[in-house]
Amino acid sequence: MALSSNCWKYLVLTFNILFAMSAVVLFGMSGYLLYRLFIYRHFIGVSVEYPAILLLMLAIITCSIAWIGWRTAKSMHQIHVIIAGLLIILIVVVEFTCFVWAMVVWDNIEIDIKTTMTSYFQLTTDNKDTNADAYRWDRLHVKFECCGVSGPSDYSSSGHVPFSCCGQGPLDSVQKPYTADCAKLFQRGCGNLLHDYARQQLLLVAMVALTASLLQSSGIFCTFFLAHAIKERRRASLRHSISVREAFAAPDDSLLSNPTAPAPTLPKY
Incomplete structure (x- = not known):
């Protein structure tokens, strides 16, 4: 069980490295798409940029959660690992919400x-x-x-x-x-051309958000499997400790089962 928990630990550590790298990529792509929408804000309106702004904020928050996940995986504290997993779930849910929001704006932008x-x-x-x-x-x-x-x-x-x-x-x-x-x-x-341009950028925002949510969701399973492995390792350690204590506390019945055994002698000083 210790080997299993160590394996999950290193998997979660690897995921958090990839999680941080994905946050950097997400920050760059969302910032680029936001810029492409921002330069035409006077013509398309500011509300079109909101999904890209949300995605940019999620990229910044993801970096912090990746650092938290790294620290909790190294500490091997079950409650901390569970909290890190819940934070990853929150990020994935908000990213999927960003995908849905971008598609709604994409559909009603004309x-x-x-x-x-x-x-x-x-x-x-x-x-x-x-x-x-x-x-x-x-x-x-x-x-x-x-x-x-x-x-x-x-x-x-x-x-x-x-x-x-x-x-x-x-x-x-x-x-x-x-x-x-x-x-x-x-x-x-310019109306139809700018409409097609904005729809293209929003579609890219939606696809980036969906891809990020799907890829980062793998960390949810790794994190909670690690929490389960930590729990099982503690149970195994507790059972081992109880068995050791019971072995030392058990009475010595060897004399009763073997009457011909020599009596113990007192130590000589």
Whole structure:
């Protein structure tokens, strides 16, 4: 039983190393996906980023739980090992919840993006003095090769279409910013393209959360098997101690069973 508990101990220690490594990978991937959503937050809304934010926070917490699991596996205290297993269960459950949340947002994102983009477009056209908003639209036009929310017709009320709608983005302020001859406008709107982009990022967030929850769930079994092995080892140790005490406390019946045996002599000093 001692060998079995030691085997589970080293398995749990190995899992916690992999657990910490997965947390680092999870942190990098969730941070990257959050960045890809964050740079278009004015067009898609902040609520789309919440699953990625939760996944990033889970990556940080996972590192702490991996350290706790390492310490408890080395100490071989049953209650501490069980607590570490419960923490791993909590992380896995929240990661799966993050997967479900990302898929729900992925399914309902079209209406949210269209509403957010339309409101932001109206705000940009109303506040003509705000260069930052116009610059964001220029970057969006050049990046996705699109124009407006639904197409160039969105700028009919303003009387002119920005040069970014034909691929000419804002240059350095020292140079001439809009001097290109816009011969061909992008006819497609940015709404559908940004919708597909956001859905792709959310799908990646969901897949990362699901993969992490499935891989990290293996540590639950290892941890609780270790707790069970510690319990069985303590029971075996207790039974051995009781048997030893009973052996020393038992009366010597050898004289009764063998009357011809020589009587014990007193020690000589």
